[in-house]
Amino acid sequence: MTSAALETARDAAGLRRVAIDPVSRVEGHGKVTLLLDEHNRVRQARLHIVEFRGFESFIVGRPYWEVPVMVQRLCGICPVSHHLAASKAIDVALGFGRDGQASVPRAAEVLRRLMHYGQVMQSHALHFFHLSSPDLLFGFASEVGRRHIVGVAAAHPEIARQGVLLRKYGQEVIRMTAGKRVHGTGSVPGGVNRHLTRDERDALAAEVPQMLAWCEAAVELCHALHAQDPALYDGFAPVRSGWMSLVAPDGAMDLYDGALRVRDADGRMQVDQHDVQRYLDLIEEETRPWSYMKFPYLKALGPADGWYKVGPLARVQNCDRIPTPRAEAARQRFVAGGPVHGSLAFHTARMIEMLHAMEVIAVLLDDEAVIGAGGPLVAPLAGERPPQRTGVGVIEAPRGTLIHHYAIGDDDLVTWCNLIVSTTHNNEAMNEAVRAVAAEYFDGREPTEGLLNHVEVAIRAFDPCLSCATHALGRMPLELQVVAPDGHRGTLMRHGDGRVERLAPG
Secondary structure, three states, X not given: OOOEEEEEEEOOOOOEEEEEOOOOOOEOOEEEEEEEOOOOOEEEEEEEEOOOOOHHHHOOOOEHHHHHHHHHHHOOOOHHHHHHHHHHHHHHHOOOOOOOOOOOOHHHHHHHHHHHHHHHHHHHHHHHHHHHHHHHHHOOOOOHHHOOHHHHHHHOXXXXXXXXXXXXXXXXXXXXXXXXXXXXXXXEOOEEOOOOOHHHHHHHHHOHHHHHHHHHHHHHHHHHHHXXXXXXXXXXXXXXXXXXXXXXXXXXXXXXXXXXXXXXXOOOEEEEEEOHHHHHHOEEEEOOOOOOOOEEEEOOOHHHHOOEEOOHHHHHHHOOEOOOHHHHHHHHHHOOOOXXXXXXXXXXXXXXXXXHHHHHHHHHHOOHHHHOOOOOOEOOOOOOOOOOOEEEEEEEXXXXXXXXXXXXXXXXXXXXXXXXXXXXXOHHHHHHHHHHHHHHHHOOOOOOHHHHHHHHHHHHHOOOEHHHHOOOOOOOOEEEEEEOOOOOEEEEEEOOOOOEEEEOOO
């Protein structure tokens, strides 16, 4: 449900502040603020990330072999993505797959891919069925008391059941490859530490036909919802921007590995096959004092014009094809009319990717490497250490492109860490979506819970993981409120640039 604080106090310019705090049905904590004039016209709309996580700092000083397990604690929804991105980065730092050294064993890559596509499947099912379907099935301004998964189960029991069981299947794939459903330990520097038993593989394979059928049904559900109100689905919170994602060497979708590709808002190629080890040549980040989440942009275009989108809506349009037949047929149908920028289209793209992930899982389960028949699971360390023990690991997490970058000292301790997570890439796009909804639905109207939920719907379309995305440079802004025994309140604000300001009592 939406929790909205409608504040009557006005700022120095006489603007009324409306806050959605917290944004609901997303992972992590964030809020939205709107500034309205005396005619309820929107003068400012912002998405604020109000929690802070310091992983880039406290990873430093830890042994490199702890990192793939530690970084998962960023999130309980997408730990596998951090687990594998960190593993890939440490692989490179140790010399696997770089400068002519052997990469991780084939069996290890097959099992890592199986783990990853299980993660994509379960995460997409969770977001669509549990978090977003109440808005899509009941309406954005529907009765708040049933706008949740329990309400969906009561009104659409079969849809809810399929969503729960699809997610359960993906979690079982994770459990069998990583050791447990959340915060597993299956991937290690240079490979993996376990394979599936034959019974585990056979149990997963037996459910493949049903899971594929339900994934296809989810894609059709998205098309049916679009057909009910095409103007809404095409025009709600449109965000025109470029796209970035990994692609395979032949331009196909690859959610586990590849090089970076960027297209502009019209689909024209801007960058292709950019080496992930050189991502800092492509991307920069800036900070703003009202959010703990950074704002990435393409260095060549600058912060004003260089922001972009990542995630399902970007990936299905950025690739040349999806290398599985059912998902590719769905993709062709989706992009037939040209570039798609409406925020609700994320849901259809997400279900196309869930179908693709299930198709990939089916193929991987047929590979004997998953039961240990593909040779060793871990590559031996090279005799000589690489001269520069740094590495970048990039993976397409459910929410978009995820970058982990580490440097390791001669004592095997991490000396430096940089993370750019999927939701961070989408920061500017999410703020643009909030502004678009505010301009269309709020201008001149008294805010209501239903209208406020329109803003949340736009944010939820991106499936943000706000816990993963909270990083900042320099000093954190800090607000301190002091309450005297007589109830008198005083407030001090330390801004990101170090300025300290005494605020008038609210």
